[in-house]
Amino acid sequence: MAKSKSEETPLMQQHKAIKDRYPDAVLLFRVGDFYETFNEDAVIASKVLGIVLTKRANGSASYVDLAGFPHHSLDTYLHKLVKAGHRVAVCDQLEDPKTVKGIVKRGVTEMVTPGVAVNDKILENSSNNFLAAVHFGKNKTGIAFLDISTGEFFVAEGTLEYVDKLLQSFKPAEVLYARPQQKHFKECFGTRFYTYTLDEWIFTSNYAQETLLKQFETHSLKGFGVEQLQDALIAAGATLHYLRDTEHPHLQHITGIQRIDEKDALWMDRFTARNLELVSSGMEQGNGLLDVLNNTVSPMGARLLRRWLALPLQDIAKINQRLDVTEYFIKETELSKALHHHLKQTGDLERLVSKIPLRKINPREVMSLARALQQVEGVKELLAKSNNSHLQFLSQRMDPCPDILARILKEVVETPPVLVSKGNVIQEGVHEELDNLRKIAHSGKEYLLRIQQTESDATGIPSLKVAFNNVFGYYLEVTNAHKNKVPDTWIRKQTLANAERYITPELKEYEEKIIGAEEKILSLETLIFDQLLAALQPYIKPIQDDAKLLAEIDCLLCFANNAVQYKYRRPNITQDYSLEIKEGRHPVIERGLPPGESYVANDILLDKEQQQIIILTGPNMSGKSALLRQTAIITLMAHMGSFVPAASANIGLTDKIFTRVGASDNLSGGESTFMVEMNETASIINNISDRSLVILDEIGRGTSTYDGISIAWSIVEYLHDMTEHRPKTLFATHYHELNELENKHSRIRNFHITNKEAGNKVIFLRKLAPGGSRHSFGIHVARMAGMPPALINRANEVLAQLEEKHIEAPLQQNVKNIAASPSKVQLSIFDAHSDTFKQIREMLDTVDINRLTPVEALLKLNDIKSLL
Numbered sequence: 001m002a003k004s005k006s007e008e009t010p011l012m013q014q015h016k017a018i019k020d021r022y023p024d025a026v027l028l029f030r031v032g033d034f035y036e037t038f039n040e041d042a043v044i045a046s047k048v049l050g051i052v053l054t055k056r057a058n059g060s061a062s063y064v065d066l067a068g069f070p071h072h073s074l075d076t077y078l079h080k081l082v083k084a085g086h087r088v089a090v091c092d093q094l095e096d097p098k099t100v101k102g103i104v105k106r107g108v109t110e111m112v113t114p115g116v117a118v119n120d121k122i123l124e125n126s127s128n129n130f131l132a133a134v135h136f137g138k139n140k141t142g143i144a145f146l147d148i149s150t151g152e153f154f155v156a157e158g159t160l161e162y163v164d165k166l167l168q169s170f171k172p173a174e175v176l177y178a179r180p181q182q183k184h185f186k187e188c189f190g191t192r193f194y195t196y197t198l199d200e201w202i203f204t205s206n207y208a209q210e211t212l213l214k215q216f217e218t219h220s221l222k223g224f225g226v227e228q229l230q231d232a233l234i235a236a237g238a239t240l241h242y243l244r245d246t247e248h249p250h251l252q253h254i255t256g257i258q259r260i261d262e263k264d265a266l267w268m269d270r271f272t273a274r275n276l277e278l279v280s281s282g283m284e285q286g287n288g289l290l291d292v293l294n295n296t297v298s299p300m301g302a303r304l305l306r307r308w309l310a311l312p313l314q315d316i317a318k319i320n321q322r323l324d325v326t327e328y329f330i331k332e333t334e335l336s337k338a339l340h341h342h343l344k345q346t347g348d349l350e351r352l353v354s355k356i357p358l359r360k361i362n363p364r365e366v367m368s369l370a371r372a373l374q375q376v377e378g379v380k381e382l383l384a385k386s387n388n389s390h391l392q393f394l395s396q397r398m399d400p401c402p403d404i405l406a407r408i409l410k411e412v413v414e415t416p417p418v419l420v421s422k423g424n425v426i427q428e429g430v431h432e433e434l435d436n437l438r439k440i441a442h443s444g445k446e447y448l449l450r451i452q453q454t455e456s457d458a459t460g461i462p463s464l465k466v467a468f469n470n471v472f473g474y475y476l477e478v479t480n481a482h483k484n485k486v487p488d489t490w491i492r493k494q495t496l497a498n499a500e501r502y503i504t505p506e507l508k509e510y511e512e513k514i515i516g517a518e519e520k521i522l523s524l525e526t527l528i529f530d531q532l533l534a535a536l537q538p539y540i541k542p543i544q545d546d547a548k549l550l551a552e553i554d555c556l557l558c559f560a561n562n563a564v565q566y567k568y569r570r571p572n573i574t575q576d577y578s579l580e581i582k583e584g585r586h587p588v589i590e591r592g593l594p595p596g597e598s599y600v601a602n603d604i605l606l607d608k609e610q611q612q613i614i615i616l617t618g619p620n621m622s623g624k625s626a627l628l629r630q631t632a633i634i635t636l637m638a639h640m641g642s643f644v645p646a647a648s649a650n651i652g653l654t655d656k657i658f659t660r661v662g663a664s665d666n667l668s669g670g671e672s673t674f675m676v677e678m679n680e681t682a683s684i685i686n687n688i689s690d691r692s693l694v695i696l697d698e699i700g701r702g703t704s705t706y707d708g709i710s711i712a713w714s715i716v717e718y719l720h721d722m723t724e725h726r727p728k729t730l731f732a733t734h735y736h737e738l739n740e741l742e743n744k745h746s747r748i749r750n751f752h753i754t755n756k757e758a759g760n761k762v763i764f765l766r767k768l769a770p771g772g773s774r775h776s777f778g779i780h781v782a783r784m785a786g787m788p789p790a791l792i793n794r795a796n797e798v799l800a801q802l803e804e805k806h807i808e809a810p811l812q813q814n815v816k817n818i819a820a821s822p823s824k825v826q827l828s829i830f831d832a833h834s835d836t837f838k839q840i841r842e843m844l845d846t847v848d849i850n851r852l853t854p855v856e857a858l859l860k861l862n863d864i865k866s867l868l
């Protein structure tokens with residue numbers, strides 16, 4: 001039966017009123033020193049956090065479920081709830097319970113959701129934690145990405161496909177959209193993201209404009225170059241609205257908004273990013289291209305590198321600028337070492353600075369910020385002395401903010417505690433009153449020791465001790481052996497088993513002075529620290545800019561180090577349409593090879609005139625996919641401005657890389673794998689240009705052989721015969737029939753990957769050579785995988801027959817023949833269809849075990865053995 005409100009305790013009534021405002025969040029309700037959860041929240045909390053679920057009386061008639069944890073464990077438990085996909089509302093006591101009669105006022109001070117997190121335990125150093133919003137406009141779709149922990153804010157708009165690709169690249173932790181679009185959103189982007197819906201009115205142009213202008217304190221958005229992006233701005237407005245809605249009013253670190261332009265970046269759709277394994281995920285942690293390339297030393301650098309990988313450049317000048325700096329760093333080893341040394345000590349400057357307006361920065365972090373600014377100073381000086389124009393330009397833009405740096409170093413002690421409330425944060429000589437109070441507190445303590453000594457001398461109690469407790473403050477403790485020596489003027493406060501505790505008027509007088517001084521010291525330290533934080537506010541933007549510049553230098557140093565360590569070479573990006581790689585390697589496979597094994601490098605040439613399409617055949621496991629992928633990866637790395645794993649590379653500017661892998665592991669959406677494969681391939685055909693690189697790996701294998709060959713055949717012909725464009729294409733296949741295409745089309749060339757047969761074995765040579773290959777050696781791979789010998793032998797038999805008759809009869813006829821001709825292979829008795837098995841079974845069926853004597857059983861066993 002529902003309980004009437006009046007029957008509930010006042011505390012539970014207050015809880016209910018607040019919970020009603022945050023129905024979809026787990027409410028952490030501060031009660032004294034604990035955060036409590038009630039009812040369904042308690043069930044969730046106990047399950048996710050592994051804390052005990054109990055019951056608590058609620059008024060006269062009933063009980064509520066309850067689970068709680070000490071308030072100082074908030075950080076630990078909060079991030080577990082959020083990581084488990086819950087939204088969490090933190091409800092605090094807004095008044096000091098000591099000063100209030102009755103129930104204390106409470107309110108939600110912060111909502112933490114997967115996309116709105118500033119807690120270091122929730123965030124990952126090397127990746128952003130983006131909140132995204134999507135707005136479906138009339139002609140375009142707008143998208144915004146905002147990371148509250150770094151202050152970065154990006155917007156873009158375009159086709160659904162483009163937005164989908166951006167979602168894949170930025171991997172937001174949470175995506176917002178308008179409530180009525182629920183079905184549409186799922187149709188477009190599936191169920192891959194943690195989503196939250198907002199009211200439709202929030203996604204309107206006027207509201208967005210107003211919200212953004214208020215945030216940036218400007219009259220227009222022209223300065224950011226985004227004013228034309230109507231749909232994107234609506235999405236941006238929604239993200240800011242959401243931050244305010246989740247109790248994040250202090251957003252001074254969100255100082256600007258940046259546009260992502262489709263034509264500025266080399267386009268890779270989400271299938272390509274996945275097929276090339278750019279970023280590892282789930283089970284394959286550590287195996288992505290990013291893992292191999294990422295040798296940055298600062299978290300900002302790691303995050304920027306991730307973005308460089310997701311959005312490679314399209315501007316040759318900008319690419320060359322990165323390559324020039326990398327080359328310069330390789331040459332100037334001393335400079336690189338010195339820069340590295342500074343960068344390692346910067347910590348996460350970008351995230352530290354974002355904590356200033358959010359008021360989450362603690363004294364120790366302020367000190368880290370100062371140390372980072374000292375590094376900025378060092379880096380700026382080093383770069384100024386370099387003779388690389390871009391580095392000098394970066395140096396000019398760096399601002400070590402000397403004034404605020406000096407102030408921090410002057411005011412904050414060298415190793416402050418994490419909490420201001422612990423005291424000893426502010427240095428001596430900063431505030432006169434603070435210094436005086438400290439003297440009183442200090443001398444007071446000395447005075448207490450002196451009291452201890454004089455009273456001990458006066459009374460002759462050698463073991464006399466001055467101590468403190470929270471109940472009656474400072475006291476003198478006398479062991480029972482000496483209690484008869486206690487003077488009458490002392491007031492007894494407590495009797496213990498073997499001692500007694502007393503206070504004296506003199507002790508109390510000093511106690512008041514000391515405690516008064518300590519309280520004042522704490523409030524003064526807090527005040528001075530708050531003033532310091534306020535003084536830091538105007539430096540948010542310059543420090544953010546410093547962090548960005550450090551990130552860029554970190555990435556370029558990382559490129560230089562990779563180049564030296566892994567023997568990468570500078571690519572030459574040209575305006576041509578050709579792609580010529582000499583001795584290319586796959587950077588990820590290469591690094592994973594066991595010691596002593598080396599990667600077999602290969603040359604690749606693709607161009608518009610002679611060799612537009614390569615049909616690549618070769619045995620299973622020979623390295624076709626590796627060659628395809630390394631070609632795409634080298635092209636991509638070159639467009640990031642990185643050196644590449646090759647002896648040399650001339651790379652024509654590439655606008656899009658498409659990779660499709662036949663019958664790849666199934667994706668969401670309920671489509672058959674073949675349907676997915678065809679959809680993916682169709683999107684390539686419709687988006688291609690002369691500058692595109694197309695990688696097709698066993699397209700067509702997801703259906704019957706004939707269908708597969710026909711589709712693969714027609715795709716290749718189509719790519720060859722397109723009148724407007726000639727995309728560079730690599731097509732790996734097991735359909736040797738496709739080798740025929742070379743004879744019919746002028747720009748198609750057959751290549752194969754070589755191997756050597758030695759007796760029963762196949763040795764992979766992994767070298768690319770002209771011409772097609774006839775065998776796939778799939779059966780050899782099956783043997784390597786541990787298939788039973790009987791199965792392998794039968795497969796060899798079938799293959800031999802098929803190959804023998806392949807030319808004269810159609811495949812279907814051949815298969816019929818095979819079915820008709822009995823296998824010569826000896827089948828195992830455990831094969832349920834074998835004759836031996838049947839015979840043994842019949843024998844056993846007639847046996848009645850209950851009547852069988854041991855000797856008869858042995859004879860039967862002998863019969864069975866003789867059958868084998």
Ligand SMILES: Nc1ncnc2c1ncn2[C@@H]1O[C@H](COP(=O)(O)OP(=O)(O)OP(=O)(O)O)[C@@H](O)[C@H]1O
Nearest residue numbers: 589598599600619620621622623624625626627766
């Ligand atoms: N050039 C190379 N040098 C050294 N090892 C290589 C090379 N190429 C490929 N490999 C190794 O061989 C394995 C198989 O390569 P890959 O998957 O590219 O073969 P494949 O020909 O595409 O096979 P399948 O046809 O069965 O898909 C790789 O995982 C890698 O470990």
